[in-house]
Amino acid sequence: MPVTFRIATDADDRDGPTAAISACQLAAFCTLLRQEGERSGIILVVLDPEVAGLTFDHLEARVCPLALATIARLFDYDEAVIAVVEEAQFRRRRITFHPANQAGAIAMEVALTSDLGHELDLASSNAFALLESLGFRPDSAGEIPVDAVRARLAQPAVRRRAAVAGASAYLDRLDRLLTTAGLDDAPRLEWA
Template sequence: MSITFRIAIAADDQSRPIATLNARQLAAFRAFLREESVRSATVLLDPDAAEDAFLSYHFEARVCPLALASIARVFDFQTDAITVIEEAQFRSRRVSVYRIEETGKINMRVALTSDLGLELDLASGNAYALLEGLGLRPDSVGEIPIDTMRARLANPAVRRRAGELGVAAYLDRLDQLLASAHADDTSRLEWA
């Protein structure tokens, strides 16, 4: 088991827009992402495994580095697809493409993953040690306001305790993750 630390905002608690794609649009989107990845020397498709049928229907894609108009063309300027992509770009998030096995529908929605993929995914034992090092209860699910977490990370005693527990290396990654957070009252660090 693992625990992922990520930034969450109030919009994550509400329903996110969903677009339904057809197989041609999905294939065109994957081809477009691969071409743009080569052109820009940036990984846009995660994971990228064309030979694996499951992964070809279940992936996340970076859309923030791309022009909305160029992506919209791939989806024939379909309104719901443009809405999802625009929302992902506005929130600096990836899009998630997944297939619903019962119906065979292919959906795309705004992912919980940040555009740059800064989330911190740790094995449960390391995550619990990190939480203890931060002076938090080692629960598998929790949240804390961004400002409160930044204050904890600025405390030398917290950094010393994290070093004693062998998780000090994760603090820099946590700092990077917190730096990506919007400065509003709804931003929080979540883990689950």
């Protein structure tokens, strides 16, 4: 069973903005993201339904590299869409989609995934080795303040334990993940 490490904040514990969009709007949005991605040379649609053959509820999109006005225009300046995109850009997160109701509306929300996708997905044995090398209890779910993790990463003994456990490469990836944590809003490292 994989374990995903990510940065969470107090904002993740509250309901954020949600916008209801149609399937046609989602398709137009994906087209815009593909075009802008090709123009800029970056991937903006993660698990694109046309490419991966998946349904829209597996779709995440990067909106931080785009101007809010570009996206807002596509959705006729819908205030709910603007609120979602603005929140995602402010928090440096992706947006995600899921069914909103039986009538076929689609909900657009701020995703748990960071814009750059630095989350760390590990097999449980590797996750436990990483946690043990950091001196934390190897549980399949938990959370620790980011400052505590940074303090542990600064200790030379952690690097030695990680090398012995074969988890050295994960420390570098964890360090990169921690760079996405802001200095405010009590960031914490969560895993499950």
